[in-house]
Amino acid sequence: MSNRRRFLQASAFALGGTAVARAALAAVPEAPSADSPRTQPPLVPPNGAPYNPVVTLNGWTLPWRMNNGWKEFHIVAEPVVRELAPGMKAHLWGYNGQSPGPTIECVEGDKLRIFVTNRLPEQTSMHWHGVILPNGMDGVAGLVQPHIAAGKTFVYEFTMRYPGTFMYHPHSDEMTQMAMGMMGFIVVHPKDRSFMPVDRDFVFILNNFDIEPGSYTPRVNTMLDFNLFCFNSRVFPGIDHLPVRLNDRVRIRFGNLTMTNHPIHIHGHHFEVTGTDGGWIPATARWPETSVDIGVGQMRAVEFVADNPGDWAFHCHKSHHTMNAMGHNVPTMIGVDPKAGLAKITRLIPDYMSMGSTGMSEMGEMEMPLPDNTLPMMTGQGPFGAIEMGGMFTVIKVRPDLQPGDYRDPGWYRQPAATVAREWTGPLPQETRAAPAGTAGVELKARKPDGHSHH
Ligand SMILES: [Cu+2]
Numbered sequence: 001m002s003n004r005r006r007f008l009q010a011s012a013f014a015l016g017g018t019a020v021a022r023a024a025l026a027a028v029p030e031a032p033s034a035d036s037p038r039t040q041p042p043l044v045p046p047n048g049a050p051y052n053p054v055v056t057l058n059g060w061t062l063p064w065r066m067n068n069g070w071k072e073f074h075i076v077a078e079p080v081v082r083e084l085a086p087g088m089k090a091h092l093w094g095y096n097g098q099s100p101g102p103t104i105e106c107v108e109g110d111k112l113r114i115f116v117t118n119r120l121p122e123q124t125s126m127h128w129h130g131v132i133l134p135n136g137m138d139g140v141a142g143l144v145q146p147h148i149a150a151g152k153t154f155v156y157e158f159t160m161r162y163p164g165t166f167m168y169h170p171h172s173d174e175m176t177q178m179a180m181g182m183m184g185f186i187v188v189h190p191k192d193r194s195f196m197p198v199d200r201d202f203v204f205i206l207n208n209f210d211i212e213p214g215s216y217t218p219r220v221n222t223m224l225d226f227n228l229f230c231f232n233s234r235v236f237p238g239i240d241h242l243p244v245r246l247n248d249r250v251r252i253r254f255g256n257l258t259m260t261n262h263p264i265h266i267h268g269h270h271f272e273v274t275g276t277d278g279g280w281i282p283a284t285a286r287w288p289e290t291s292v293d294i295g296v297g298q299m300r301a302v303e304f305v306a307d308n309p310g311d312w313a314f315h316c317h318k319s320h321h322t323m324n325a326m327g328h329n330v331p332t333m334i335g336v337d338p339k340a341g342l343a344k345i346t347r348l349i350p351d352y353m354s355m356g357s358t359g360m361s362e363m364g365e366m367e368m369p370l371p372d373n374t375l376p377m378m379t380g381q382g383p384f385g386a387i388e389m390g391g392m393f394t395v396i397k398v399r400p401d402l403q404p405g406d407y408r409d410p411g412w413y414r415q416p417a418a419t420v421a422r423e424w425t426g427p428l429p430q431e432t433r434a435a436p437a438g439t440a441g442v443e444l445k446a447r448k449p450d451g452h453s454h455h
Contacts, residue, residue: 242396
């Protein structure tokens, strides 16, 4: 079945009609599933209190059914295949066909009944990160509830007391289950629709994997040395772009379930941090930023007015997080003349050709032989050449001619004439500095350990 049809069917399930009438007879609602890693259109709420839905980057929102005043969702924990970017698929664990699982959207005051079915080969549980709820609904297996054994279904019931930005993830064999991709987003919309309204509201989770190039399954005992840094289990150039209309007020919410912090940086705009997983920040307590460092387990909502047309990079500022899987034992060859002693170098360092002698940019252009099922470290083509990125990188596309609610990719920005950096072809001032050629040699010599070093 096509992704589109499956999604429409899932939506119809929430919309009403015979499918719902049948499902309503069942004690447990159907569990819709998605098989596409592409961003799905926002799910306009078919019932319950109205709200302005979010858009999950490379994801979707889980449909629900109403049952005597309860909003009922059905989440299925199961093995999934996730395309990280075209050319690489990962064998992960996730929810309802994807990793991350679908976004749960509801409204402040909603009564939620969430069925969690475990189709994994091991026990699990579900924790509702940041949600204020009764102790026995908190999902910490062993502490406040028994584990959900393989094949079993548990039900969680609680009222969403506060609006905000939250997550769900297992609290059972966490290191394995999170390393395998088990997580999802929760958005609780305010009951009062005039509270902090925005025109576009994007959400995604920062997650990471350690997948050896050429293999499919993440290592689950990795502590820090992950090699794929993702927005919602996608890496550049697989991460969809964020199309926004000129002068839209835009909110982007993200949660960090990697094992390190990420300074998320925007180009062309200033944003304010307006929310955390603890709630909304009063306007008087905000300050302008262009980067927000988001710690492990934290969530942030940032907001800005998209008043600057163009294609604006939006990325983690750790440069090794905007790269795809790479080996770490590759030497730096910058400044080394590749013709001098090439044979010697290749003998000592078989990986030599995987690192450029003038920088790494040539890798973005080179046709490198890669193992099956892996991605170039630096890749992606823009209108002016190779973008030389990977990992946590995408583009916010600000356009005057987008319609409200239109999330289709508008293509690359066409800068107005004479507003693009260009090569200078006029005269240059006379070079006054000493020629670097000789100095470099001296420096190299001076650094060479000779047993008579000065301190
Ligand atoms: Cu990062």
